[in-house]
Amino acid sequence: MRDEFPLVSEILHLNHAGVGPWPRRTVEAVTRFAAENAHRGSLRYPDWLAAEQRLRERLARLINAAPSDIALVKSTSEALSIIAHGLHWRPGDNIVGITQEFPSNRIVWESLASQGVTLRQLDIDRSAQPEDDLLTLCDENTRLVAVSSVQYARGLRLDLARLGTSCRARGIRLCIDAIQSLGAFPFDLRVVGADFVVADGHKWMLGPEGLALLYVSPALREELELRQFGWHMVAERGQFERRDWRPAPDATRFECGSPNMLGVHALEASLSLLDEVGIDQVAAAIGERVARLIELTDRHGFELLSPRSAPLRAGIVTFRVPDRDQQALYQALMGSGVLCAQRGAGIRFSPHFHTSEETIEQAMTLTAALAHQL
Structure with a gap:
């Protein structure tokens, strides 16, 4: 999928619940x-x-x-x-x-x-x-x-x-x-x-x-x-x-x-x-990425605001970093190239089936680093 989604390396796109990037074939x-x-x-x-x-x-x-x-x-x-x-x-x-x-x-x-x-x-x-x-x-x-x-x-x-x-x-x-x-x-x-x-x-x-x-x-x-x-x-x-x-x-x-x-x-x-790709395969891939985001949310000590139960969750993971200004954190993330949203009293990440594990890892690591600086 990297050929279909040639996003520049400076961008970590986790905002498909907002506006998603076009595939190459669409362009x-x-x-x-x-x-x-x-x-x-x-x-x-x-x-x-x-x-x-x-x-x-x-x-x-x-x-x-x-x-x-x-x-x-x-x-x-x-x-x-x-x-x-x-x-x-x-x-x-x-x-x-x-x-x-x-x-x-x-x-x-x-x-x-x-x-x-x-x-x-x-x-x-x-x-x-x-x-x-x-x-x-x-x-x-x-x-x-x-x-x-x-x-x-x-x-x-x-x-x-x-x-x-x-x-x-x-x-x-x-x-x-x-x-x-x-x-x-x-x-x-x-x-x-x-x-x-x-x-x-x-x-x-x-x-x-x-x-x-x-x-x-x-x-x-x-x-x-x-x-x-x-x-x-x-x-x-x-x-x-x-x-x-x-x-x-x-x-x-x-x-x-x-x-x-x-x-x-x-x-x-x-x-x-x-x-x-097939919608069943798309859904399975999104489920894997959401599960990984929840795992990293817990590992970094963030507060999960989205449902934890698999049947209740979709492609959205919203979390908050305790004792931090969520608006300031959102602005810092966007300024660092992490495309996300501020929703539901926290930060919303929304990966699609093509989102790489590397993107998810980098985004969460960067979130923790930026939160530490606030």
Whole structure:
């Protein structure tokens, strides 16, 4: 993988939960696409559409859906907004979520307050069984449970299959923000039973910002009221003079305008690498690296903030160095070339399958040295 990820030696990249580096093949795909635009314009536009279809197929395989169920949108936030403001709400309805969510998966639901919809949130830092406790917050007015597959700050991984089974039994819809797991761990819609799945491509999928997956269950597709309109979302796309338009029957109804072809070529190339390696192998490699980070966290006397149990952890290891200013430590790490994040009251490291053991060892040794200097 060193050939695919030629990071400069001054950089220790441990921030895939933030923005991941592109593989070499992705850089080459974007370079070819740019050169083609410069020299031939849109002469081969049908080939570009073929790349878009390949991307839908790769994303569909990633969640075990059909390509026609995949909409390509700008971001996780846009995807969640399409869902939140497409559903028909009644005053008194409520949504159940988690307090420790990234703002994208909180603000969008809070924006429904003007329609009389409330957001009930579980503090997972005080919950030993978050799946059960989420359902305890539900009542006869709960229309939706909206959670992240992996919590962004400390990396708690939810048992989505268990949650999905309970939601289906109670007639509650389930929305999964999978940005911290797609590309890192297997995801099977047939097992999870989610009604909605969203995820950006710039983290574990190794792609660019500006392109995201939106899945809406085919059974619910026409229930979502459309709020964005344009030439691309119609069934008779290409019949520009036609007046009696109707929304496309597939997921492209949520794509109002021209596609992000640059992003399409980039993300399709990135996912080709994950397909070649295999998502099970990717997940196993990430698990090994996370286990090593936890071992080193203990060895250096740091306080682990992420789950210690293997079934509960993902690709995120968050820790704090006792009696040290975590903000100052984060700034020192970034200044020394360790790409990480300050989250969950500590320092967040997030390695991918290609992250070398040497990178992990050096980063933790450097963390201990910098903490000693503070």
